[in-house]
Amino acid sequence: MSKTVLVVDDQIGIRLLLEEVIQQEGYNVELALNGKEALDKILDNKPDLIMLDYKLPIIDGPTLVEKLEKDHIIIPTIIMSGLPEKAQEDVQNLQSVFQTIAKPFQLNDIRQLLKHILD
Template identity: 35%
Template sequence: MAGEQLDVLIVDDQAGVRFLLEIVVKEAGHRVHTAQNGLEAIEFAQSKRPDLIFMDVRMPLIGGLEALGEIKATNSMVQIIIMTAYGSEKTVSEAMKKGAYCCIAKPFDVNEIKELLDKFVYWRSHLAETAAGGY
């Protein structure tokens, strides 16, 4: 991955998941912030406006799907990757309707995360080129 450094928020109530994702995202050259639940994610996203959020579905206080809706309502540009060990079609469908960038199943492969980061950076740069008329 060359180029853009992203501000990435990792939201999961499991410290081990946050730690693993933090390592992968930092190794890819991006800045990392963490939150333990949807409430912390909403507060962070409103004040710091991250580029990308990895967010678990089931968390205390406010779950990932509710937080997704609230965050997208105030910042439609942020992209949110939903992570779930409960990947039912209903959960995935609801996440996508609320504006998720994509959904990934837990447990996930570290290479899957690296690939998602690379694709996201490419997508953003292509979007910026298109907006600037560079096709």
């Protein structure tokens, strides 16, 4: 069974770009615009990996991961941010966060991360 990646970003261009790259790598993709929509999708059908924007409307990235961990839901998560140092600092105590990456990112870096985490 193919693994599923949930991409959570309020920028449509980033969602669509990541959707294309992830599908090219052979994985299923779910998309969410904000942390609330992501939380609903995760509770419905737990993905194998979350690619999560740091700054999101309604529920931001770190808050979403905290909520999940509080409910003992641990899913490998990649935090994406235009402020990677601040994001790294804010999520350093969250066990689900596998890595923080800077925006804009290199697509080859994304491909390597996907393989590393999901294979």
